[in-house]
Amino acid sequence: MAEDHLWWRVAWRNLGRNRGRTLITTSALAFGYLSAVVMVGLTDGMSAELVENGTRLLIGQAQVHASDYLPERSMYRTIGGQNGVDVADLLERLEAHPDVRAAAPRLYGGGLVSGGEHTEAALLLGIAPGRERHVTTLLGHVTEGRAPASGSREVMIGVEMARQLGVGVGDELVLVAPAADGSMGNDLFALVGIFDTGTPGIDASYAVLALDELQRLMAMDPGRIHEVALTVSRPVDTPAIAEALGAYLGSDPPTEVRPWTALRPELAESVALMDSMNFIIVLIIFAMAVFGVANTMIIGTFERTREFAVVRALGSSTGNVARTVVYEGIVLGALALVAGVAMTWPILVWWHRAPPDLSALVGGFSWSGAQWRPVLRVEYSLEGPVLSALALFLTAVLAALYPAWKAARIPPADALAGR
Numbered sequence: 001m002a003e004d005h006l007w008w009r010v011a012w013r014n015l016g017r018n019r020g021r022t023l024i025t026t027s028a029l030a031f032g033y034l035s036a037v038v039m040v041g042l043t044d045g046m047s048a049e050l051v052e053n054g055t056r057l058l059i060g061q062a063q064v065h066a067s068d069y070l071p072e073r074s075m076y077r078t079i080g081g082q083n084g085v086d087v088a089d090l091l092e093r094l095e096a097h098p099d100v101r102a103a104a105p106r107l108y109g110g111g112l113v114s115g116g117e118h119t120e121a122a123l124l125l126g127i128a129p130g131r132e133r134h135v136t137t138l139l140g141h142v143t144e145g146r147a148p149a150s151g152s153r154e155v156m157i158g159v160e161m162a163r164q165l166g167v168g169v170g171d172e173l174v175l176v177a178p179a180a181d182g183s184m185g186n187d188l189f190a191l192v193g194i195f196d197t198g199t200p201g202i203d204a205s206y207a208v209l210a211l212d213e214l215q216r217l218m219a220m221d222p223g224r225i226h227e228v229a230l231t232v233s234r235p236v237d238t239p240a241i242a243e244a245l246g247a248y249l250g251s252d253p254p255t256e257v258r259p260w261t262a263l264r265p266e267l268a269e270s271v272a273l274m275d276s277m278n279f280i281i282v283l284i285i286f287a288m289a290v291f292g293v294a295n296t297m298i299i300g301t302f303e304r305t306r307e308f309a310v311v312r313a314l315g316s317s318t319g320n321v322a323r324t325v326v327y328e329g330i331v332l333g334a335l336a337l338v339a340g341v342a343m344t345w346p347i348l349v350w351w352h353r354a355p356p357d358l359s360a361l362v363g364g365f366s367w368s369g370a371q372w373r374p375v376l377r378v379e380y381s382l383e384g385p386v387l388s389a390l391a392l393f394l395t396a397v398l399a400a401l402y403p404a405w406k407a408a409r410i411p412p413a414d415a416l417a418g419r
Contacts, residue, residue, distance in 0.1 A: 021296060022335075026339055028292055028336075029333065029336030029340065030340035031343075033344060033388050033389070034343050034344045036282045036388040037348065039285070040282065040387070041378035043278055044275075044384065045377035045379045047271045048377065049375070049377055050271060051235055051236075054260070055267075056137050056231070057136060058197075060135050062229075062232055062241065062259050062260065063227050063230065064103075064245070065255065065258070066079045066081070066254065067256045070256070073108065075109060075180065078225060079253055080224075080253040081253070084224040085253055087225060090105075091103050091105065094245070097245060098233070099244065100233075101134070101231045103230050104127065104134070104229045104230075105211060105225045106127055106225060106227050107215060107220070107224070107226050108124065108125060108126070109123075109177045109178070109214060109217070110122075111124050111175055111176050111207075112175070112176045113165065113174070113175055114165075114174040114176070115167040115171060115173045116165065122157070122175075123205050124177055124217075132229075134231065136229065141195045141197045144193065144194040146192055146193050147193055148192055148208060149210060150212050150213070154189060154190050154191075154192040154210065155190070156191070156195060158194070158196070158202060161206075162194050169191055170191065171191045172188055174186065174188055175207065177218055179219035180224075185216075185217040185219060187217055238260055239259045239261055242259040245257040278383060290395045290398055293329075294400075297325070297403040322404040324404075325403050326404050328400060329404075330400075333393045333396030341385075352380060355375050355376050357375050357376075358375070
């Protein structure tokens with residue numbers, strides 16, 4: 001143990017002999033750590049942006065349906081069947097769960113929307129506006145007018161549908177939809193709002209009504225709804241939360257809870273692809289750093305050729321010589337990690353709190369059905385700093401292996417003779 005301590009002290013002193021070179025090498029590794037953590041944070045930020053915009057816009061982070069509702073989405077397969085469900089009680093039960101932050105009931109219907117001489121096919125969505133605001137951001141995208149109110153014949157449509165119909169806020173629209181009793185529901189509604197989500201598929205096809213108004217139009221009782229959209233406490237753990245909620249709700253009535261990863265598999269695949277890039281980012285950054293560190297340590301090893309020869313001539317083993325150089329790499333990695341964390345933490349906190357907004361230079365775009373804002377958002381994660389720290393130490397050790405091998409192979413007699 002005492003001998004091992006001695007070689008650690010030798011390694012520490014060797015690094016202090018050329019402080020300029022040690023500082024440069026440590027700085028290179030520290031900046032590599034900073035770059036890796038920030039790049040991983042940016043990737044995580046993009047993933048969080050996609051998940052947030054892809055789920056909070058309309059679908060929610062999880063949904064509760066009747067067990068036979070998906071994938072056909074029949075209008076008759078409401079939660080609780082034809083008898084419906086006590087909606088208030090169901091919402092209360094859901095929001096009593098510790099992982100559910102908010103719940104919003106919904107009803108869907110297919111129909112036609114007519115304004116003037118134009119008619120468009122539409123997906124009719126019945127919502128409870130007060131609850132919907134806590135689950136999705138749909139009502140936050142209203143650019144003209146307001147959301148429809150309960151108990152009044154009011155409707156809100158997307159900006160693209162309004163353009164195709166040639167209507168504006170204050171105009172009257174005729175809505176026609178198949179009803180649950182086999183008849184054809186139709187009525188006159190006032191256009192009170194226009195929304196612009198930036199997603200053409202939504203802006204051109206959705207017509208939003210108050211839940212009770214769509215139930216009336218489709219001849220459905222107040223207890224009949226197709227789904228409850230949820231916002232959960234930890235979006236990244238939504239699959240596990242959905243499974244726990246399914247067991248929590250039981251089978252009365254028969255329901256199924258689906259996470260956003262099942263509702264939007266293409267979005268989940270995009271997020272998984274971006275997450276897999278974290279390893280590649282760290283690998284590339286430290287793969288470049290390892291050559292620079294190895295080159296510096298090789299130079300330092302060659303400068304101490306005679307010293308290693310003297311140590312060997314005094315009876316030290318080749319393993320001790322190699323161990324000294326490896327210890328130098330480990331100490332260098334520890335110093336670089338301390339410096340890297342000291343630099344990275346304040347930058348990460350600042351970037352997270354005040355992400356640069358490039359909206360003035362670049363407009364947003366749609367990816368995997370989700371809007372992506374040109375905001376360089378950085379998210380905290382355990383994976384990035386830990387993975388980068390391991391990569392930093394591995395870089396320092398790998399960079400020391402070849403110089404250690406060269407130092408151990410130095411022939412003492414030839415080195416002392418200057419050959």
